Amino acid sequence: MNLEQELQRARAQSFCRRWFLRDCGIGLAGIAAGSLMASEVGATTPAAQNPLMPRKPHFAARAKRVIYIFQAGAPSHLELFDNKPQLSRHDGQLPPAGLLKDYRAAFINPNSALLGPKFKFARHGQCGMELSEVLPHTARIADEICLIRTMQTEAVNHAPAQIMMNTGSQQFGRPSLGSWTMYGLGSESDELPGFVVLTSANGTSGGASNYGCGFLPTMYGGTPFRSAGEPVLYLSNPGGIDKEAQRSSLDTLNRLNDMALQSSADPEIAARIQSYEMAYKLQTSAPELMDLSKESPQTLEKYGIKSVKEANFARNCLLARRLVERGVRFVQLFHEAWDQHSNLTAGLKQNCINTDQASAALVTDLKERGLLEDTIVIWGGEFGRTPMVQGGNDGRDHHNRCFSIWLAGGGLRAGYTHGETDDLGFNVVADPVHVHDLHATLLHLLGFDHTRLTYRFQGRDYRLTDVHGRLVKGILS
Numbered sequence: 392m393n394l395e396q397e398l399q400r401a402r403a404q405s406f407c408r409r410w411f412l413r414d415c416g417i418g419l420a421g422i423a424a425g426s427l428m429a430s431e432v433g434a435t436t437p438a439a440q441n442p443l444m445p446r447k448p449h450f451a452a453r454a455k456r457v458i459y460i461f462q463a464g465a466p467s468h469l470e471l472f473d474n475k476p477q478l479s480r481h482d483g484q485l486p487p488a489g490l491l492k493d494y495r496a497a498f499i500n501p502n503s504a505l506l507g508p509k510f511k512f513a514r515h516g517q518c519g520m521e522l523s524e525v526l527p528h529t530a531r532i533a534d535e536i537c538l539i540r541t542m543q544t545e546a547v548n549h550a551p552a553q554i555m556m557n558t559g560s561q562q563f564g565r566p567s568l569g570s571w572t573m574y575g576l577g578s579e580s581d582e583l584p585g586f587v588v589l590t591s592a593n594g595t596s597g598g599a600s601n602y603g604c605g606f607l608p609t610m611y612g613g614t615p616f617r618s619a620g621e622p623v624l625y626l627s628n629p630g631g632i633d634k635e636a637q638r639s640s641l642d643t644l645n646r647l648n649d650m651a652l653q654s655s656a657d658p659e660i661a662a663r664i665q666s667y668e669m670a671y672k673l674q675t676s677a678p679e680l681m682d683l684s685k686e687s688p689q690t691l692e693k694y695g696i697k698s699v700k701e702a703n704f705a706r707n708c709l710l711a712r713r714l715v716e717r718g719v720r721f722v723q724l725f726h727e728a729w730d731q732h733s734n735l736t737a738g739l740k741q742n743c744i745n746t747d748q749a750s751a752a753l754v755t756d757l758k759e760r761g762l763l764e765d766t767i768v769i770w771g772g773e774f775g776r777t778p779m780v781q782g783g784n785d786g787r788d789h790h791n792r793c794f795s796i797w798l799a800g801g802g803l804r805a806g807y808t809h810g811e812t813d814d815l816g817f818n819v820v821a822d823p824v825h826v827h828d829l830h831a832t833l834l835h836l837l838g839f840d841h842t843r844l845t846y847r848f849q850g851r852d853y854r855l856t857d858v859h860g861r862l863v864k865g866i867l868s
Contacts, residue, residue, distance in 0.1 A: 557569075
């Protein structure tokens with residue numbers, strides 16, 4: 392029996408209790424209010440009353456939470472992670488004609504001159520991982536990360552490629568990795584959403600589809616938090632409404648929603664009830680979460696945070712650690728700034744200044760607190776960049792045949808570089824990793840067989856990896 396069937400059975404069983412809820416005048420609002428009070432004394436909420444209650448995976452998991460740092464816009468693997476001395480030697484020359492057979496570029500004429508890497512590389516850590524000079528902080532955690540140089544995707548433009556990386560499909564409407572994680576595992580947080588989204592720099596091309604729930608019930612979707620001001624808009628009560636009046640109004644609204652739920656058993660109504668209760672709790676928990684003033688000066692310095700009120704990528708990384716400490720299952724950071732069709736050298740330098748220190752600090756902070764061993768950290772974008780030049784002599788176009796990402800934490804092989812690309816960083820020559828393969832492996836680390844984590848929609852069983860995907864055993868510890 393899959394998870395969807397278990398939830399359907401639980402909803403069916405709830406019909407047997409409706410006479411009690413109706414005739415005793417309690418309703419789900421009363422249960423929810425009781426749950427709020429019971430949680431203060433350590434009581435637990437039954438799964439039938441709390442659809443987000445933690446659930447067991449298919450088998451023992453190596454990790455139980457994820458922080459996905461999505462560097463949208465596509466960081467250049469050739470300047471950051473995949474050293475290509477031969478590309479430097481052929482700078483300004485045309486690529487071999489055979490290399491371009493059946494190749495599709497997003498904007499440039501594929502038969503454009505080759506462009507040598509703009510930065511130097513060196514080996515770091517006991518593992519000897521090669522990394523760019525513009526990633527000095529990542530270099531210090533080389534022995535903690537697993538670098539994949541052979542990622543592949545079908546998508547060649549930002550929106551479909553971002554959606555592909557996050558949902559396993561180039562089409563809108565599929566559940567995101569975070570939503571599948573929530574669907575499979577539930578949430579460990581009573582006071583915060585189980586799936587939280589934080590953004591910095593520009594908005595992503597894929598938009599809300601990158602963290603949406605698709606056809607899964609709404610309760611499994613990501614909740615965007617604002618980096619400045621109120622974490623969630625309209626979270627505070629308007630003037631003249633005190634806590635007692637709010638609670639009374641919410642109880643009345645929940646009773647009305649409960650009546651609709653009794654007549655239809657629509658999971659979206661249950662999600663609505665859950666969202667109202669979560670919003671009520673967030674009024675206390677969210678401001679406390681966002682207040683960094685109690686973090687030590689040493690911690691703020693480690694992340695590169697100069698002001699606890701300044702909204703930026705570094706702040707979001709520290710918030711990610713605070714979120715997982717509070718039981719949040721999936722945290723996703725979006726930072727769209729990496730689309731260097733021109734101004735490659737200056738753009739990459741600035742992006743690394745903005746993100747390198749905090750990314751590395753997050754990994755070391757998690758390790759120092761004993762959280763890294765069962766937390767997966769992912770760093771990467773939607774595709775790579777071409778070995779051919781664009782924008783005069785200082786830019787690269789989109790490239791989907793190979794690109795690099797790194798991971799760290801629960802169950803991943805630390806200090807390891809996976810896969811090999813050709814001398815120009817154009818094609819994979821050993822150990823390719825498709826997006827579906829990455830998703831299958833991440834689900835495995837979370838305790839799931841990716842072929843069995845399914846949801847029936849419009850007459851067929853869907854899964855994150857659709858009909859593809861294999862376990863990448865080489866990156867497992």
